[in-house]
Amino acid sequence: MLVCYLTDEPGKIPAIRAALEPRYSVVPRVLGQEPVFAPSGVLMVDADLRQPTCVEQIRHVMADLKTVSERLFVVHRHLHHLMAQAFALGATEVVHNARQAAAKLTQVEAAMRAAETGSEHAPNWITDCGKAFGSMFSAIGQRNAIHLADAETVTAQIVASISQNGLSGWLDNVRKYHEGTFQHCLLVTGIAVAFALDIKFGPQDVKRLGMAATLHDIGKARIPLSILDKPGRLASNEEDIMKQHPLIGYDLLKDIPGISTETLDAVKHHHEYLDGSGYPDALTASEISDLVRLLTISDIFAALIESRPYRVAMPREEAYNILCGMTGKLETSLLKAFRRTALAT
Numbered sequence: 001m002l003v004c005y006l007t008d009e010p011g012k013i014p015a016i017r018a019a020l021e022p023r024y025s026v027v028p029r030v031l032g033q034e035p036v037f038a039p040s041g042v043l044m045v046d047a048d049l050r051q052p053t054c055v056e057q058i059r060h061v062m063a064d065l066k067t068v069s070e071r072l073f074v075v076h077r078h079l080h081h082l083m084a085q086a087f088a089l090g091a092t093e094v095v096h097n098a099r100q101a102a103a104k105l106t107q108v109e110a111a112m113r114a115a116e117t118g119s120e121h122a123p124n125w126i127t128d129c130g131k132a133f134g135s136m137f138s139a140i141g142q143r144n145a146i147h148l149a150d151a152e153t154v155t156a157q158i159v160a161s162i163s164q165n166g167l168s169g170w171l172d173n174v175r176k177y178h179e180g181t182f183q184h185c186l187l188v189t190g191i192a193v194a195f196a197l198d199i200k201f202g203p204q205d206v207k208r209l210g211m212a213a214t215l216h217d218i219g220k221a222r223i224p225l226s227i228l229d230k231p232g233r234l235a236s237n238e239e240d241i242m243k244q245h246p247l248i249g250y251d252l253l254k255d256i257p258g259i260s261t262e263t264l265d266a267v268k269h270h271h272e273y274l275d276g277s278g279y280p281d282a283l284t285a286s287e288i289s290d291l292v293r294l295l296t297i298s299d300i301f302a303a304l305i306e307s308r309p310y311r312v313a314m315p316r317e318e319a320y321n322i323l324c325g326m327t328g329k330l331e332t333s334l335l336k337a338f339r340r341t342a343l344a345t
């Protein structure tokens, strides 16, 4: 479950992460500095309600977050007189410390699971991921800036889901509720995150790979749908246009404050192969980073097992065998390690 943690003191973030992760996926936001998104999970507000500026900033943020059903405020015990202020600002629950917050999160999570069981609707987290991709792609369509917060939301949500429920449920849900490029990006990220967890990456490295996967095909937002969604093979001129998406993605992202160089590298180079036969730069082995190697394997595998209206999804074993047959292009030791992720039930 995703927890958006809103605070006025960045120094509090490591402690809350230590208390809640890895069970919950914490997305920290500093009040007044970064845009806050509406998670399907929980909004947790931990700020000094004695400060009028702080209260005003929270009031402003809460006006946009009315749809978040669980709004947990942390009010320290010796300041219990501020509880009324917390409820006036929209709290649905007040806790006094991280331990109580963790206990409340357990209850919320159980209630959400119960609500989703047997429901015919897409789970909230699947809907949230679709919305965040929709927001990024429409920003590009309208020539607006992409919010990295959208990519972080998707990534955190996927890490939370895969850590708790494994890869298979994720793949089934994504293929059931999403189509085309969104489906592909969600599958790639889920597979990359599961791969990273299987090879025992730490939380920060899982997030690094997840962010690169979430954004890897963002350049496709500028490729005409007639090419992007064309059933069957592309003509050679269409293929040339399609092959521009890594560079387009790189250009769209390169000036965004806070974007990492490794994410940019992954966006630009996820179609490179170790033998130099990839594009756009025909890089060879020593020029391709480990992160990109992991992403490329996840990307090809995801493309093979996608569900399309005109094509039945390929079984995972068959897809894995195709990867193993790409001699010289993908790193053999990583492919061996990927077997577990690819075939996990």
Ligand SMILES: [Fe+2]
Binding pocket: 216, 217, 245, 246, 270, 271
């Ligand atoms: Fe791509």
Ligand SMILES: [Fe+2]
Binding pocket: 184, 188, 216, 217, 299
């Ligand atoms: Fe891709």
